[in-house]
Amino acid sequence: MKGMRQPEPAQPAHAPAEGLRQAMSWLHTWAGLVFGWLLFAMFLTGALSFFRPEITRWMRPEVAVQPVSAARSVEVAEAYLRRHAPDAARWFIVASTAREPGVRISYQAAKPPPGQRGFRRVTLDPVTGQEIHARETRGGDFLYRFHFQLEMGVPWGRWLAGIAGMFMLVAILSGIITHKKLFADFFTFRPRKGGQRAWMDGHNALSVLGLPFHLMITFSGLVLLASLLMPAGILAAYDNEREFFDEAFPAFAMKPASGQAAPLVPLAPLVAQAEQAWDGGAIQRMVVNRPGDAAATVSLSRAVSDRVSYGRQAPTLTFDGVTGQPLGGTGEAGAVGTVAGTVVGLHLGLFAQPLLRWAYFLVSLAGTAMVGTGLALWIAKRRQKLRSGAPDTLSLRLVDVLNAGSIAGLCVACAAYFWANRVLPADLPARGQWETRIFFAAWAASYVYAALRGRRKWRDLSALGALLLLLLPVLNALTTDRHLGASLPAGDWVMAGFDLSALVAGLLLAWIARKSGGREQAASRRPARHATAGPDGAAPPLAGSSNAAYESR
């Protein structure tokens, strides 16, 4: 790394700092590149996950139900479960909310058929109490799960996501150290300079302006996976992880049945009791252990969206399932629990009301763009160093193909996922799986196309993504009656918001397609120019410096 050309006069007093900065630049470049492709996907699907329920609702357009109170939700669920699953080992009830108006229940059958886990999920219409039959789809849950499990088996996907998150944190910290003029360049963005300079400015602006969010989301994401990434703390104090989680989340611990039958207490009045105990706090979920048994218990949890510090674990209250007597519960967490809950809660963003949710979404998109511009910058830097007229080296071509497939290709894949939701027949067996298969097929095809199509790959893939997204509202109008013409006058902001967002995203991709078309043409014109200085007046690329990873700014 020593002996690089330096645009600024090197001062001996600063030599150690420069050494650190160069080392960090190297780290930033390679940590960012190796995990950048994966991180881009995690950022984009994570950003979309802030609208997970809304995406699911758009993907199940035949479900149009109105939210009801928690007490009414439990009433509806209780009636259904008493009729259909009286001998289940436990019942789970998630109350109707404004964001997810359906009453979601699930139960574990007492004697599942051989070879099955016997876990059944049902969504009920909160008004009629009838089971809702809609097209089978994983909806926003697919994007949410992909964000941290990468569609791999437990625990491999989460491990990989955790490792990628650690590299992200390394990349952020090394990036801060590497950035020479964080404050002087705070507002600097010079797209007209082109090439490396423009990408560098864009990358810096997106990173620095979003820095508090990027740091928070990366760190808290790692905290969410902490028990998986660093199990030593738990294993030192407990015999196994099960014991730890049972103690940490007592409401969800499985308790043995007594074997004696006893009628279950009516559930709806318990909701009123809990609401009173929490000063009108919203009830989100209810777990009934061993319904119909003398040892039955009923646990209620407060809505995690009530407070950011609840994270994933809101206070719970447990009642005796036969007498209805309160058995205690977990109250407000202590200082440590509140801090941990806040860190987790900030990541999940469930507490965020619509305006803040949009801010979360937009800043995560800035984070997505930060990763994307970082990947593009890797190419731009090295392309600038090539002897003018020289074709891209193999490594440049390879990285560019992976970049195009990972960035533009993922946009195409997401659009294809939404298209599949509308185009596939509603009664197709394993329909939800076909939707995700189409997602991955479209993504894989994008990589292949990028590898084959060379120069036009960015423009074509972005244009395809733009086209798919711009036509999505049209497709929605052709296949459902909840199109923009109906949803806008009705004030149906879930459907209208999705369609409008698809239009905006489509326009953005179209802009990128136009820009990259110009850029790729410029790149192909480059051989015609002879040994001129770079567009920003930098010295002509030095021969023999192609292996230098660090470039002074």
Place this chain on the structure above:
Amino acid sequence: MSAAAFCLAYAGFSALCLAMDRHHEDVFDRALPRGRRLWLRALGWLGLVLSLAACATAWGWSYGIVEWVGILSLAGLLLIWLLAYRPRAALAAAGACAAAAPLLAWAA
């Protein structure tokens, strides 16, 4: 109130941006006098602080700070993007924001 907070953040960042030689020359084509730099800096920081105050009034301090950080990021990115392609429009928007902020705060 959130609109006021956003406007204040945008106007504040604009003033801080104009207080830097490079951006001042880009927008006005002339060098930045020292006195004006100090004024712009003071106004810029005032805008950001008032934006924080608006967030805190609307959501309380703990949530307000989270909102404020998000608003700062978005306002800053919008300003940078406008400055690059439409510097005059960016300046006009800053003026409009500064004018609109008290009205929005008063209306909320």
